C-alpha cells in the first residue's frame with residue numbers, strides 16, 4: 109500500500125471526530141473563541157437543535173481580512189507561538205483546530221471586521237483542498253460564525269444526533285455553566301427564532317447573585333454559602349449549597365482558570381468536608397479555582413474537558429480547607445455541633 113498525505117478536508121474531518129461530537133461542542137468552541145477575542149456580548153442563534161443552523165455573533169476584536177483564510181486552516185492560532193506559551197496558557201483555545209474542523213463537516217461562513225478596517229469580509233472554505241473564498245460584507249466590529257447543515261457530509265455522525273430538543277438542551281446546559289463563570293458577559297440564546305435565554309451582564313454582587321438564581325434556582329442562590337479563599341497563589345471563589353438545604357442539587361460546576369472541567373478532586377474535597385460535619389449528601393457547588401497556569405496542564409484532552417494539576421494533593425487540600433473554613437463560619441452549624 110502506498111503512503112499518501114491526506115487531503116486537508118479529510119484530515120480536518122478526522123480531527124473533527126475528536127472535538128465536534130454534537131451541536132453543543134460547536135457552540136462551545138465558537139463561544140470560547142468569542143471570549144478569547146474579548147467580546148462582551150455574544151448572541152447565539154440555533155435552528156433545529158443546531159443541526160440546521162448555529163450562529164454565534166460577537167463584538168470581539170474581529171479577524172483581519174488577511175487572516176480570515178488562516179483562521180480557517182488547521183494548526184493556525186493567534187494564541188500560542190512557543191512551548192512556553194502553551195505551558196502558561198490562559199486562553200480557551202490553543203490547538204488551532206476548531207474552525208478548520210467545524211468547517212470540514214458543515215457549511216461554515218465567517219464574517220468579521222476589526223476596528224482598523226472600514227469594511228467587513230466574509231470567508232468560507234470549500235472542496236477537498238478547503239480553498240477559501242473572500243467576499244465583502246456588512247458587519248459591525250466583531251465576528252459572526254454561521255454553521256449550516258452540521259455533519260451534512262459525514263452521515264455516520266449525523267445519524268448519532270438526537271432529537272432537536274435533546275441537542276438544544278445540551279447547548280442550553282453548557283451555556284448555563286459558562287454564563288455563571290462569565291457573569292460579566294451579555295449572552296442571548298434563541299431556538300427556532302424564539303428567545304430562550306437572556307443573561308444580562310452582572311457587574312455587582314447583587315447582579316451576580318441574580319444570575320446565580322436564574323441559573324441554579326432561587327433556593328440555591330438564597331441559601332448558598334459564599335466561598336472566597338486565597339493562599340499562596342491559589343484562589344477559590346464561588347458558592348456551595350448550604351448543609352441545611354437538603355434538596356438534591358445537580359449543580360456541580362468546577363472551573364480552573366475560567367475553564368469548565370471535570371475533575372474528581374473537587375468532588376472528593378467537597379464530600380469530605382461535608383462528611384466531617386456529619387452531612388452525608390453530596391451538596392451542589394459552583395467553584396472557581398485560579399492558580400498559576402504553569403501549575404496545571406490543560407493539554408490532556410482534545411476538547412479540554414480535563415486538566416492535570418502538577419501538585420494535585422496540594423490543590424485538593426487547599427480546596428478542602430477552603431470549604432472547611434466556610435462551613436465553620438456558619439453560625440447554625442456551630443450551634444448544632446455544640447448541642448451534640
Ligand code: ADP
Nearest residue numbers: 141145179185186201202203204205206207251
Ligand atoms: P484556537 O482557538 O485554538 O486558536 P480556532 O480554530 O478556534 O483555534 O480559531 C483560530 C483562530 O481564529 C484563533 O486563534 C483566532 O485568532 C481566530 N478567531 C476565531 N474565532 C474568532 C472570533 N470570534 N473573534 C476573533 N478571532 C477569532
Ligand code: MG
Nearest residue numbers: 137141201206
Ligand atoms: Mg478556538
